[in-house]
Amino acid sequence: MDAVRPVFYVSDGTGITAETIGHSLLTQFSGSRFQTDRLPFVDTPDRARDAANRIRAAGEAARTRPIVVTSCVDGSLTALVAESGALMLDVFAPFIEPLERELGEARQQRVGQAHGIVDFDTYHRRINAMNYALTHDDGISMNYDEADLILVGVSRAGKTPTCVYLALHHGIRAANYPLTPDDLEEERLPAKLRQHRNKLFGLTIDPIRLHQIRQERRANSRYAQLDTCKREVAQAEAMLRREGIEMLSTTHASIEEISSRVLEHLGINREMY
Structure with a gap:
């Protein structure tokens, strides 16, 4: 070896x-x-x-x-x-x-410019975006008027880390909404989301992987059962397809890839910091 x-x-x-x-x-x-x-x-x-x-x-x-x-x-x-x-x-x-x-000019050797606070307005935009992501995580706050985008999917599909990445690296005000069992039984978008349809992007995940993630969080609970995961994923995907909401599987995708695809689909062109 x-x-x-x-x-x-x-x-x-x-x-x-x-x-x-x-x-x-x-x-x-x-x-x-x-x-x-x-x-x-x-x-x-x-x-x-x-x-x-x-x-x-x-x-x-x-x-x-x-x-x-x-x-x-x-x-x-x-x-x-x-x-x-x-x-x-x-x-x-x-x-x-x-x-x-x-x-036609020589470089200026400046240390730390790539990740230092060069532009305070830009820096504060990132901090504000991070605060927004945290206060609009998992449906904590559902005032989405100022959101740049809203990620929708079942619990533990990767919405929160993606929102945090988008805020930190792109200054994006990203909210996320977890589809609850009650939402899935309704078979249509929750009322709070319908008026923001143009900001929505769905995240889905392989049920077996979801089962593994939920087991780490709440071992042997009904929430983590494989049958529960299969049912919720199937219902969520059916709802998103029916509503015409673009979706992406996070099973084998990195946060960077997920973020890039979300931004591309929603037509958001924001410089990476």
């Missing part, structure tokens, strides 16, 4: 950019095994040397060359980290020179 390759996401900021890009790259290599670690705020020479020592030690323990995905904007810090002997992958390097040439 091949050795587990140590991978480090190194940044002079949060490390979110390096980790996001690095993870996307590693998923293309299913034949290898990786042990990943994030090293944020490597923003001084001492911290860069400490990072290099840690990376070098990991490589020696694994008896293989480590991989470093870095988003450090200061080249001198990257050079110090490179003393670890790791394979260095700078996420900015392939793009900076072509951009400088095209734009």
Whole structure:
């Protein structure tokens, strides 16, 4: 069996950019095994040397060359980290020179700009969207006039995490409404939702997966029984089809994919922060 390759996401900021890009790259290599670690705020020479020592030690323990995905904007810090002997992958390097040439100006090395508070209006929009998602979660508040979208589906189909992601990453005011057994027996959209039909998007899920999720929440309850899950999913899907509401299965979809498909279908074009 091949050795587990140590991978480090190194940044002079949060490390979110390096980790996001690095993870996307590693998923293309299913034949290898990786042990990943994030090293944020490597923003001084001492911290860069400490990072290099840690990376070098990991490589020696694994008896293989480590991989470093870095988003450090200061080249001198990257050079110090490179003393670890790791394979260095700078996420900015392939793009900076072509951009400088095209734009006719040199880059300005600013640390933390990707995930710092650069625009306070934008930042507050995200915070307000998050507050909205939390106060309009699972039908807690059903005043949907200010909602950008409303996710509809049975309990535990993935509505809440999707709403939180949409708020945090896109500044979207996303509400969600759980279809209750009473709603499903009515076989039509609840009255509160009908007037907001153009904001609705349905989430569904495989009943077996739903059973597993509900078992973790309320083990051996009627709510978690497989028969209950099968019946609720079938009723919810039938209702959404009858009402002409677009729906997506969350069974094998990531939150990122679900969010992108919801935004695309509803025609919401909001920059990712």
